[in-house]
Amino acid sequence: xxxxxxxxxxxxxxxxxxxxxxxxxxxxxxxxxxxxxxxxxxxxxxxxxxxxxxxxxxxxxxxxxxxxxxxxxxxxxxxxxxxxxxxxxxxxxxxxxxxxxxxxxxxxxxxxxxxxxxxxxxxxxxxxxxxxxxxxxxxxxxxxxxxxxxxxxxxxxxxxxxxxxxxxxxxxxxxxxxxxxxxxxxxxxxxxxxxxxxxxxxxxxxxxxxxxxxxxxxxxxxxxxxxxxxxxxxxxxxxxxxxxxxxxxxxxxxxxxxxxxxxxxxxxxxxxxxxxxxxxxxxxxxxxxxxxxxxxxxxxxxxxxxxxxxxxxxxxxxxxxxxxxxxxxxxxxxxxxxxxxxxxxxxxxxxxxxxxxxxxxxxxxxxxxxxxxxxxxxxxxx
Numbered sequence: 477x478x479x480x481x482x483x484x485x486x487x488x489x490x491x492x493x494x495x496x497x498x499x500x501x502x503x504x505x506x507x508x509x510x511x512x513x514x515x516x517x518x519x520x521x522x523x524x525x526x527x528x529x530x531x532x533x534x535x536x537x538x539x540x541x542x543x544x545x546x547x548x549x550x551x552x553x554x555x556x557x558x559x560x561x562x563x564x565x566x567x568x569x570x571x572x573x574x575x576x577x578x579x580x581x582x583x584x585x586x587x588x589x590x591x592x593x594x595x596x597x598x599x600x601x602x603x604x605x606x607x608x609x610x611x612x613x614x615x616x617x618x619x620x621x622x623x624x625x626x627x628x629x630x631x632x633x634x635x636x637x638x639x640x641x642x643x644x645x646x647x648x649x650x651x652x653x654x655x656x657x658x659x660x661x662x663x664x665x666x667x668x669x670x671x672x673x674x675x676x677x678x679x680x681x682x683x684x685x686x687x688x689x690x691x692x693x694x695x696x697x698x699x700x701x702x703x704x705x706x707x708x709x710x711x712x713x714x715x716x717x718x719x720x721x722x723x724x725x726x727x728x729x730x731x732x733x734x735x736x737x738x739x740x741x742x743x744x745x746x747x748x749x750x751x752x753x754x755x756x757x758x759x760x761x762x763x764x765x766x767x768x769x770x771x772x773x774x775x776x777x778x779x780x781x782x783x784x785x786x787x788x789x790x791x792x793x794x795x796x797x798x799x800x801x802x803x804x805x806x807x808x809x810x811x812x813x814x815x816x817x818x819x820x821x822x823x824x825x826x827x828x829x830x831x832x833x834x835x836x837x838x839x840x841x842x843x844x845x846x847x848x849x850x851x852x853x854x855x856x857x858x
Contacts, residue, residue, distance in 0.1 A: 477509045479511070479549065480511075481545065482497075482553075484513075485562040488516075496775065497557075525560075529560070533568070534561060537565060538566060538568070545569070552577070553577045560634065584659075586639060643665060646669070651671070653674070655793055656793075678782060679783070683758055690719045691759070694722070694725075698733065699727040703767050703768050704733060711741070720741050724748050761822070761825075762805075764788040764819070766812075767789075767792065768809070768810070774795055777795065780835075781836060781838065781839045784833060785832055787835070788807065791809055798839075804821065
């Protein structure tokens with residue numbers, strides 16, 4: 477049995493990428509001998525961490541990786557997030573040990589300090605033109621990362637070195653969408669090294685008997701860039717008062733929205749674990765997103781489809797790649813009149829059930845376990 481060493485730096489707040497990595501570990505463990513190295517971003521010594529940033533390495537992480545390689549002797553290394561404790565230095569170790577390596581990019585963090593290519597204050601529509609490898613230093617002067625000149629510089633420096641390493645390497649690069657592949661090609665990556673490999677999803681037989689047909693769900697980060705306020709305002713503008721919007725999650729703007737929107741139709745559910753969220757979705761009419769961002773593979777929407785629950789979402793990034801062609805419930809990003817039309821359209825329950833089945837079938841046919849394993853085996857051995 478071939479051996480895969482998986483490397484992942486966990487986020488401080490568990491999100492969709494961490495969940496996707498765990499799902500993939502479970503999948504690969506059925507077919508490969510898998511060992512995982514986790515890193516976490518606990519900072520015990522700021523001066524030491526700052527020094528590691530400047531030299532673009534973390535010597536402790538490199539020693540741990542060398543130890544694991546020596547003990548495990550992997551055939552392949554599979555790298556997910558390296559920000560920031562794992563560090564770019566792990567790539568030097570993998571190259572020196574001549575380990576065949578694949579790197580999966582789950583988002584745009586390494587090229588955009590805010591990860592999603594949007595205007596910092598979201599006061600304009602569309603994608604920020606200031607991002608990109610050749611224009612990064614604009615982000616420093618605008619304190620794009622945590623309102624700090626220093627932190628913005630460190631993030632930009634890290635991302636630039638990260639891409640320089642990957643472009644010069646022979647590592648295979650996995651991305652979630654054709655959209656992301658096109659972006660990497662535009663900044664100098666060799667097209668032959670980029671593979672579209674979405675996150676694996678389990679799917680269930682849709683449940684129609686226990687479905688609550690007047691309940692919409694949003695689950696995710698509660699922040700301005702996710703379009704929460706526009707979603708709430710659009711929802712409240714609909715004359716039909718029989719429908720509720722349940723908002724699940726936490727974030728910097730939660731308290732403000734709770735104080736501002738006290739209508740009974742808007743219910744803030746707070747944080748829930750992943751199983752609780754999936755159970756809520758499984759019993760709901762639809763899930764809904766009004767994100768203002770470029771998105772990769774939207775975990776919430778794909779998990780809803782896997783459960784046979786359709787979604788309303790904006791046409792941005794590669795979201796539509798995970799839905800059947802001619803999908804009826806997508807809307808033009810930033811066009812909230814169009815969003816309102818799609819919500820009203822979704823009140824036709826028979827149509828929603830039909831589209832939910834189509835979305836479920838799409839996930840079943842395109843992101844199933846057998847297909848994903850065939851893809852990764854082919855990528856590893858090419």
